[in-house]
Amino acid sequence: MSSDEGQEYSPELRAGEYVLGTLSGADREAFEVLLRDSLRLQQAVADWEEKLSGLNTVYKPVSPPPQTWSAITQRLEFETDGASSKRFWRGIALLATAASLVMSILLVRQVLVDEPALLSQVETAIVRADNETPIWMVVFDWRARAFSVQPVMAKAATAEKDYELWLLGPEGAPPISFGLLSATEPIQRSLPVQADRSQARAIAVSLEPKGGSPSGAPTGPVMYVAPLPEANAI
Amino acid sequence: MEDSADLAALLSRVALGDRTAFARLYQAISSHLYGALLRILKQESLAEEALQDVFLKIWQGAGNYRAERGAASTWMYAIARYRALDMLRQARNFNHESEELLELADKAPGPMDLAFAAVKSTALRKCLEELQTAQRDCLMMAYCEGYTHEEVSAHLGSPLGTVKSWIRRGLESLRKCLDR
Numbered sequence: 001m002s003s004d005e006g007q008e009y010s011p012e013l014r015a016g017e018y019v020l021g022t023l024s025g026a027d028r029e030a031f032e033v034l035l036r037d038s039l040r041l042q043q044a045v046a047d048w049e050e051k052l053s054g055l056n057t058v059y060k061p062v063s064p065p066p067q068t069w070s071a072i073t074q075r076l077e078f079e080t081d082g083a084s085s086k087r088f089w090r091g092i093a094l095l096a097t098a099a100s101l102v103m104s105i106l107l108v109r110q111v112l113v114d115e116p117a118l119l120s121q122v123e124t125a126i127v128r129a130d131n132e133t134p135i136w137m138v139v140f141d142w143r144a145r146a147f148s149v150q151p152v153m154a155k156a157a158t159a160e161k162d163y164e165l166w167l168l169g170p171e172g173a174p175p176i177s178f179g180l181l182s183a184t185e186p187i188q189r190s191l192p193v194q195a196d197r198s199q200a201r202a203i204a205v206s207l208e209p210k211g212g213s214p215s216g217a218p219t220g221p222v223m224y225v226a227p228l229p230e231a232n233a234i
Numbered sequence: 235m236e237d238s239a240d241l242a243a244l245l246s247r248v249a250l251g252d253r254t255a256f257a258r259l260y261q262a263i264s265s266h267l268y269g270a271l272l273r274i275l276k277q278e279s280l281a282e283e284a285l286q287d288v289f290l291k292i293w294q295g296a297g298n299y300r301a302e303r304g305a306a307s308t309w310m311y312a313i314a315r316y317r318a319l320d321m322l323r324q325a326r327n328f329n330h331e332s333e334e335l336l337e338l339a340d341k342a343p344g345p346m347d348l349a350f351a352a353v354k355s356t357a358l359r360k361c362l363e364e365l366q367t368a369q370r371d372c373l374m375m376a377y378c379e380g381y382t383h384e385e386v387s388a389h390l391g392s393p394l395g396t397v398k399s400w401i402r403r404g405l406e407s408l409r410k411c412l413d414r
Contacts, residue, residue: 009402016405019312021319022376022383028323046303051412053308054355055377061265062272064285069260072289142250145297193294196251 015044019052076194125203127224135224136181136205138165142197148188149181156183157207163223164212167195168202180212181205200228236262241306248296256293263307264289267314274318274380284321288314319380326382346371349378361411369404372397 017023018031035041127136137150149165157163163183166175176192206213207220235241241262247255267288271281291313299309350370353359362370368390375386387397 012409013402013405016409017401020373020376020401020405021315021380022386022401024382025323025326028319049308049312050304051358051409052377053305053311054353054358055374056266056270056307056311057354058349058352058374058378059266059270059273060352062269063265064268065278065282068264068282068285069257072260072286075286075290076293143246143297145249145294191251194251196253198247198250198252198254200251 011041012044015041016048019045019048125226125228127205127226138203140191140197142191145191145195146188147178147191148186150186151181151183154181154183160210161220162208162210162212163205164208164218166204166206166218167192167200168204168225169196169199170201173199174217175204177213177216178203180208202226202228235266235307238305238307241310242299242301245292245296245299245306245309248293249299256289259292260289263310266307267310270311270314271318273378274315275321280321280325281318284314284317288317291317315380322380346374349374357412361408364411365404365407366400368392369400369407372400373404373408376401 014023014031018028018035023031031041035045125138125140127138135152135154137152138147139150140147154163163181165178165181167178168175176195178192178195179187179189181187202225204218204222204226205224206218206222208218209220213219236244241259244255244259244262248259264285268281268285271284271288272278275281275284288310292310295313299306303309350359350362353362362374365373371390372386375381375389379385381389383394383398383401386401387394390397392400
């Protein structure tokens with residue numbers, strides 16, 4: 001009984017050992033690499049996790065140290081910083097009254113081709129100039145936590161400037177940068193970790209020095225703003 | 235713990251970036267995940283660090299959770315266990331394996347009977363009961379304590395090859411039983 005002879009070490013069994021935890025160092029890493037691209041292995045791992053999940057009741061609950069939650073929120077940059085946001089919000093308020101601001105939002109519910117049972121929460125915002133020319137189209141997939149920006153009729157900023165996209169939360173909260181926009185290239189990125197749809201009120205585009213805001217907050221004039229609908233309307 | 239559907243609902247709101255839902259999720263499940271991390275890592279400082287990492291992963295990955303693939307708690311426990319196992323692996327790289335193993339062999343055998351009594355799922359209990367005792371002990375030790383083959387072998391005083399075989403046969407039998 002001291003050898004594995006006659007016992008087939010199938011991928012499914014390997015997945016079982018992965019979930020159990022007995023796949024050792026280098027084997028475990030190698031398995032994780034395979035796992036990334038293999039639907040079969042992912043399914044096997046999910047199966048084993050469910051099969052063995054009955055063992056999770058063996059773990060007795062223990063209250064974590066009280067400071068852990070604040071450590072988590074700090075790491076997620078939930079804490080807000082006051083000063084530069086106030087200036088930005090004043091700028092927004094002025095722009096909102098100006099006639100040059102026009103933006104429309106399309107709410108799109110898309111059924112994903114491969115997962116017909118699920119609705120993907122996809123939201124599209126079209127940045128338009130005041131003559132209604134569409135400039136950029138921004139698509140948010142809040143569930144997949146990704147977004148894309150497609151230039152439509154965008155013009156490049158001057159050589160020393162860049163356009164930067166921001167998500168605006170509650171008044172007073174610092175805007176969250178979604179990075180630089182391009183006049184020519186589509187962009188696809190993950191949503192910033194702290195981007196919160198339920199708290200988001202608008203998106204905005206500001207004109208920054210080349211390379212984007214040096215401070216992490218908007219420093220240049222806001223060119224375009226559009227309000228987002230209430231989160232529970234999605 | 236809140237029931238499965240409630241946790242899944244919270245996760246889907248977390249996927250939308252809902253911080254209130256994230257805080258409620260923490261209230262609901264953090265002590266369960268922390269208990270698991272403490273059992274595997276055996277040190278409070280490591281377990282606390284791991285718990286932070288786990289909730290960051292939950293925040294970032296909530297959009298990947300698919301309810302039809304399994305329960306929300308299963309998904310989150312898995313994140314916790316894998317984080318703990320990764321930390322153990324990193325720690326082992328710096329330790330003298332032989333010293334550690336001697337230490338383990340000196341300790342009293344783990345209370346696997348108590349662990350078995352804590353298994354609530356009737357299907358799993360029944361299938362675990364059908365296993366040979368050695369197979370069951372190996373599986374539970376590996377899962378609950380995060381032991382490697384070597385550590386289980388040292389703990390039980392059985393040869394390494396035998397332990398590997400028990401674990402593989404145990405998994406096979408468990409799978410066949412649960413798939414019935």
